[in-house]
Every structure is written in structure tokens, then in C-alpha cells.
Amino acid sequence: MNTLKDRCAIVGVGETKYTRDSGRTELSMAVEAAKNAIADAGLTTADIDGMVRFTADSTSHSELAAGLGIPWLRYYSELGPLGGAACGLVAQAALAVSHGMANNVLVFRSVNGRSGQRYGSGVVTTRRGQKGSAFTEPYGLLVPGQSSALRIRRHMHEFGTTVRQLGAVCVTFRKHACMNPRAIMHGRPITLEDYETSKMFFDPLRIFDCALEADGACAFVVSSAEAAADMKQPPVLISNATQCMPAEQGRSERGWDDSGGARMAPELFGGAGITPQDIDVIGFYDHFSPVIITKLEDYGFCPRGEGGPFVEEGRIEAGAELPVNTSGGHLSEAYMQGMNQIIEVVRQLRHRSYAQVEDAEFGLVDSGDGSGALVLRR
Amino acid sequence: MTTANFPLPIPNLDNQVFWDNCREHRLVLRRCNDCQESFHPPKPTCPLCSSENLEWVASEGKGKVYTYTITRQPVNPAFRERLPWGIVDVELTEGVHMISNLVDLDPEQIEIGMDVEVVFERVSEEITLPKFRAV
Numbered sequence: 001m002n003t004l005k006d007r008c009a010i011v012g013v014g015e016t017k018y019t020r021d022s023g024r025t026e027l028s029m030a031v032e033a034a035k036n037a038i039a040d041a042g043l044t045t046a047d048i049d050g051m052v053r054f055t056a057d058s059t060s061h062s063e064l065a066a067g068l069g070i071p072w073l074r075y076y077s078e079l080g081p082l083g084g085a086a087c088g089l090v091a092q093a094a095l096a097v098s099h100g101m102a103n104n105v106l107v108f109r110s111v112n113g114r115s116g117q118r119y120g121s122g123v124v125t126t127r128r129g130q131k132g133s134a135f136t137e138p139y140g141l142l143v144p145g146q147s148s149a150l151r152i153r154r155h156m157h158e159f160g161t162t163v164r165q166l167g168a169v170c171v172t173f174r175k176h177a178c179m180n181p182r183a184i185m186h187g188r189p190i191t192l193e194d195y196e197t198s199k200m201f202f203d204p205l206r207i208f209d210c211a212l213e214a215d216g217a218c219a220f221v222v223s224s225a226e227a228a229a230d231m232k233q234p235p236v237l238i239s240n241a242t243q244c245m246p247a248e249q250g251r252s253e254r255g256w257d258d259s260g261g262a263r264m265a266p267e268l269f270g271g272a273g274i275t276p277q278d279i280d281v282i283g284f285y286d287h288f289s290p291v292i293i294t295k296l297e298d299y300g301f302c303p304r305g306e307g308g309p310f311v312e313e314g315r316i317e318a319g320a321e322l323p324v325n326t327s328g329g330h331l332s333e334a335y336m337q338g339m340n341q342i343i344e345v346v347r348q349l350r351h352r353s354y355a356q357v358e359d360a361e362f363g364l365v366d367s368g369d370g371s372g373a374l375v376l377r378r
Numbered sequence: 379m380t381t382a383n384f385p386l387p388i389p390n391l392d393n394q395v396f397w398d399n400c401r402e403h404r405l406v407l408r409r410c411n412d413c414q415e416s417f418h419p420p421k422p423t424c425p426l427c428s429s430e431n432l433e434w435v436a437s438e439g440k441g442k443v444y445t446y447t448i449t450r451q452p453v454n455p456a457f458r459e460r461l462p463w464g465i466v467d468v469e470l471t472e473g474v475h476m477i478s479n480l481v482d483l484d485p486e487q488i489e490i491g492m493d494v495e496v497v498f499e500r501v502s503e504e505i506t507l508p509k510f511r512a513v
Contacts, residue, residue, distance in 0.1 A: 120453060134387035135419040136477045138507055140463050142384070142454055149447035150467055157445070157490045203448035203462075247425065 002240050002271030008094040009228035009235040010376070011104075012041025012221040013343045018184050018334035021115040022215035030059045030110035031067040033217035038068075041221045042232030043104060045069055048221070050102025052089045054109050054337065055080035064108065075102035079243070082119070083287060083368025085109075086338030088243030090374055093222035103223060109339045110217035118213050119335075120145065132248060145210055145288055149202040152290035156204070159305035161293060163204050167195040168312045169289040170208040170331055176318055177328025179355045184212055185332040209289040211335035218339035220346070236349045239272035239362070239375040246370045260370010261298030269300075272375035274362060276300040279375075281348045281357045282316075282324040283341030283365040286331050292316070292324060295366065318355035326355040338367045342374070349378040383456040386505050393420040395434055400506040403498045405437040407472060418474040439496035441470035441510075443480075446488045464488050468510055481509050 014036025016022075016029045038045055045068040051061045053076075061076045075096045079085040086109070093105035113119065120143055129137055141147065155161050174190045177183035190208065199207045228235035246260050269275055276299055284295050293307035301322060302310045310316070316324040327333045327344035334340055345363035347353045366373040389397045396419075399406045407416045410424035411431040423430050449463040457463055464485030468476045480488060481497055494510035501507055 129385035129388045131390065132419055133385070134389070134393065137385040138387055138501070138505075139465055139477050139479050140384050140449065140456065140460075141465050141477055142456070145453075146447050146449060146465060150445045150465070153447060153490070154445035154467075200450045201453065203450055205447075 004091070004094050004098060004238060004241060005271065005273070006237045006239055006377070007098045007225055008222055008238045009225050010090070010220050010238065010342070010346050011223045011228045011231050011233060011235060012037045012039070012043065013346050014038070014040055014219045015182065015340070015343060016217045018182060018214050018216040018336070018340075019114075020184065020214065022112055023115075026058045026110040026112055026217070027063055027067060029215070029217035030057075030064050030108050030219070033110065033219040034064060034068055034106055034108055037106065037219040037221050040233065041104075041223070043221065047104045048106050049073060050075035050093065050096050050105035052077045052079070052092050052105060052107050054078065054082070054085045054089070056082045056085070056337075057109060057111070059108070059110050064106075073102075075105065081368075081371075083285060083337055084245075084371025085367065086285075086342060087241060087365060087367040087372030087374045090222060090238060090342065091241035091243040091372065094238050094241055097222055097224050103227065105222045106219060107222060108217065108219040109337055111337070112215045113335055114213045114215050116215070120210060120213055143202075145202040145205055148288035148290055149205045152293070153204060155290070155294065159308065161305075161308035163196070164192065165293060165308035165312045166204070166209055166289045167192050168314075169286075169292045169316075170195050172311070172314070172317050173286070173325050173329045173331045174208075176326050176355050177332035179318065180327045180333060181354070183328040183333040184214055185328060205288060205290070208331070211287045211330035212332060214334035214336065216334055216336060218336050218343055220343060234350050234378065236346045237377045239274070239377045240268055241372070241374050242268050243372045244370055261295050261366065261373075263370060264373055265299045268373050268375060272362075272377070274375065278362050279322070279364045280360040281326060281345060281363045282322065283345040283363065284324055284329070285338045285341065285366050285368050286325055286329045287335070287368065289331060291369075299364070318357070323355065323357050326353055326357065338365070341365050345376055349376055351378075386502060389504075392422050396420050397505060399434075400498060400508055401504070403506070405439045405496045405508050406434045407437050407470075407474060408432050409435040416472045416474050418476055437496070438471050440513075441468045441476075441494055443467070443488060443490055443492040443494060444469040444475060445490060448485045448488070462486070466494075466510065468494055476508070479509050481511050483512055487512075
């Protein structure tokens with residue numbers, strides 16, 4: 001039973017500018033995004049009494065509390081691993097609020113992901129040569145893009161998925177970025193031909209298939225639905241939030257074709273009292289383009305093996321039947337580890353996106369492979 | 379010595395026997411005596427049924443390429459001298475999967491379904507890596 005259903009809301013969202021070289025510390029960006037989110041909600045920093053963060057973040061709860069002039073937090077928490085945290089943090093914030101541990105919980109992420117340490121370089125690993133990675137890293141399997149390539153190559157083999165279908169995802173998200181002035185790739189449209197002639201990284205994945213490493217910060221505030229009703233913005237209710245953890249798999253074990261979306265979907269949609277057909281807009285965690293194709297299948301938006309044709313037919317574009325990543329996503333807005341997808345879906349449900357989906361009522365957001373998802377509603 | 383710049387395995391008590399056997403050019407797998415399944419990488423309990431009743435069994439060392447990728451950009455200094463770099467997921471006849479590389483083959487020739495067999499590549503005094511070649 002989903003006891004969280006519609007009890008809490010995302011009441012304010014904030015960001016810094018997304019750039020390739022912020023020239024600022026992560027703490028300074030975290031403060032700016034947090035202040036923007038708090039002001040967006042019509043609250044003051046004194047109203048914030050809870051805080052949750054990415055374990056991977058360099059900014060601690062106490063540093064950000066001090067940065068905001070908050071003397072004391074009644075609730076704090078944090079979540080790893082990197083790509084899996086964003087939706088689970090919303091679950092933690094909603095749990096804390098719905099159980100009276102805090103009234104207004106700030107969720108934040110701040111990272112110099114382009115000018116600082118770049119995740120795509122393979123230098124950020126925690127178990128170099130040890131435990132499971134002893135069986136992958138010695139073979140040169142060092143960065144997440146290689147794993148994504150291994151997975152989609154098999155999908156291509158089994159279902160006839162094509163590189164042009166991956167290209168369709170990239171071109172679509174770039175088109176969305178061109179509608180969104182905040183996107184790093186705003187004003188830089190690409191064609192399928194540009195895609196097909198771009199630099200190959202992890203064959204069959206090209207540079208455009210990979211998340212756009214970026215500097216920036218995102219934050220939002222979670223409060224009770226009751227309080228939200230009297231706040232500045234139209235409340236965006238949290239109809240369901242999952243925080244899941246698949247057992248270690250993939251890589252050198254079985255499971256290349258098993259992602260978490262299929263496991264989460266029944267509980268996620270059921271708990272929100274809806275079906276996939278009720279979803280109007282999606283924010284998928286697109287660290288690499290292939291996941292868009294497989295997630296559409298996993299969450300039940302199309303049959304298994306038909307994600308490629310689904311995207312190639314233009315069905316995930318703004319204005320089409322199921323718009324995905326309408327801000328440009330990680331591929332073309334900025335790689336903010338899922339936080340910018342949450343913010344964009346909140347904007348959609350407030351009916352204030354640059355690529356607005358008409359009458360959007362229900363939104364789906366997810367985190368990295370199978371680690372959490374949200375159903376948000378207007 | 380082609381993998382000198384990639385991280386080398388640091389054996390632990392759960393997989394030391396695997397690496398000891400590789401040094402002797404034997405590929406071994408963990409097999410569960412309760413559910414009869416083999417698995418890899420080696421772990422202290424069966425990932426399918428959690429049993430601790432495990433044994434080491436010799437693998438036939440034969441399988442097929444299940445999937446592959448070719449790295450074409452030096453995303454990390456370790457790749458600088460060795461592009462294009464092929465990585466394969468081999469499905470062994472025992473049903474387990476193993477990440478590896480194919481030796482003596484232009485990466486452009488890798489195909490899904492290709493029959494392969496294990497070979498051993500000594501990379502340090504302690505470590506010999508199982509790799510595969512097309513057959």
C-alpha cells in the first residue's frame with residue numbers, strides 16, 4: 001500500500017545557470033539553487049527544517065545550512081549511488097514530511113561535472129580492481145558508456161534496433177533543448193546526418209549519445225500537500241515515489257537485458273492509482289541515449305523490442321503523444337544526475353514549460369537503472 | 379603486457395582460488411551444490427539461492443560472444459596506445475557470462491554469436507587474465 005500518495009508536494013524549484021565552466025565552488029552554486037527554490041515556493045530560508053542530498057555531493061548538509069543561515073535542521077539524510085539518488089531523495093523527503101520529522105525539506109545537488117572531475121573519464125571509481133570490478137576493469141571496461149554500449153548492442157541483435165533510432169533520441173532531445181534557453185545546447189540544433197557523422201566513442205555510441213557533462217546546481221522543496229495548497233505555486237503532488245536497489249548484476253554476470261523499470265512499474269503506477277496510459281510527460285534518466293528506448297519498453301509504454309520504432313516515429317517529441325525530456329534532458333540540457341528532469345516535470349505540471357504538454361496532469365520521472373522513480377501529478 | 383595500464387585485479391579471499399587457477403591456465407567457476415547453478419564472478423554465497431554450499435568446478439572454457447563494444451576515443455589515458463579497443467561479454471557453455479577481450483583478432487571482426495575459447499595472458503607475476511580467441 002502506498003501511504004505516501006498525494007500527501008506531499010514539490011512546492012518550489014531552483015537552479016543555477018548550467019555551464020561548462022562555472023568558475024565557482026559547488027557550495028556557492030548549491031546556495032544559489034537552494035535560495036531560488038525557496039523563493040520560488042514563497043518561503044524563506046527560516047522555513048527549511050530538513051535537508052537531503054546526494055552522497056556524491058561535495059557540499060555537506062551543515063555547510064549548506066550555514067550557507068543559507070539556517071541554524072538547525074530537524075531532519076537530514078543522504079543517498080547514493082550517484083545516478084540512483086534523485087527520486088529516492090524525494091521519497092525520503094516525503095517520508096520525513098508525512099511523518100512530522102520536518103515541514104519543508106530541501107533536496108539539492110551541486111556539481112562541477114565538466115570543469116571538475118568528469119564522470120566520463122573513468123577516474124571516478126570506488127573499487128578499482130577490487131571485488132566485482134576485478135573482473136571488468138582489467139579488460140578496459142572502465143566507464144559507464146561502455147556498459148551502455150554492450151547492452152544496446154545486444155538489444156540491436158535481438159530486436160533489430162538501429163543506430164538511426166538512437167540518433168532519433170539525440171535529435172529529439174536537442175530539438176527540446178533548442179526550445180529551452182537554460183539548456184547548454186540551446187541554439188545548437190542537430191540533424192540525423194550530424195549525428196551519423198559525429199565522433200564515435202563507445203561503438204555503437206557516439207558523442208551525442210552521451211550525457212552532457214556540466215557545471216551547475218539544482219534544488220527543490222518538499223512540503224505537505226496541505227501546506228502546499230496555500231503556497232505561491234500550483235502544488236505538484238507526489239503520487240508515488242520509489243527507492244529501489246537491484247542486486248548487483250549485468251557486467252560479467254547475467255542480466256544485460258534486465259533493467260529496473262519493469263520491476264518497479266506495477267508498484268509505481270499501481271500505488272499512484274494510474275496506468276502508464278495516464279502519463280502525459282516523462283523525465284527519464286538519460287545518461288546515454290539507449291536507455292530511452294529500453295525504458296519505454298520497461299515501463300510498459302510499448303512492447304519489448306519496439307522502443308526503437310517508437311522513438312523513430314517521433315512519438316516522444318514535444319507536441320506528440322508522449323513527450324520525453326522536454327528540457328533537453330541529460331543529453332542536451334545538462335547532466336545534473338536526474339535533478340533537472342524532476343524540475344522540468346514540475347514545470348510541465350505547473351503548465352510553465354518552454355515545451356509545454358497541453359493539459360499535462362501526470363508526469364513520470366526516474367533515476368539511474370531501477371533505483372527509483374516518481375509519479376507526480378498536478 | 380597489453381593491459382599494464384588498466385587496473386589489475388586485487389584478489390580477495392572470495393576469488394583467490396580463481397586467480398590461482400588462471401595462473402595455472404585453468405578456468406574455474408563457482409558452482410552451487412544446492413541449486414546446481416554456476417556463477418561468476420566468484421562470491422561467498424550463491425547469488426541465486428544464497429547457499430554457502432559451493433564448489434569450484436573446471437569450465438570447458440568455450441562459449442559465444444553475447445555482446446561487445448569497441449572503444450574508439452581515449453576517454454582515459456589507459457586507452458591512448460590501444461585504440462580501437464574491443465570488449466566482449468562471453469556467454470560460456472555453462473551459462474555464465476564473463477567480460478573479456480578477444481586476442482589475435484581485429485576488433486572490427488568481432489560479431490555476436492562468434493564461437494570463442496579461453497586463452498590465458500600473463501600480466502604480472504601474480505595475475506594471469508583469462509581472455510578468449512575466435513575458433
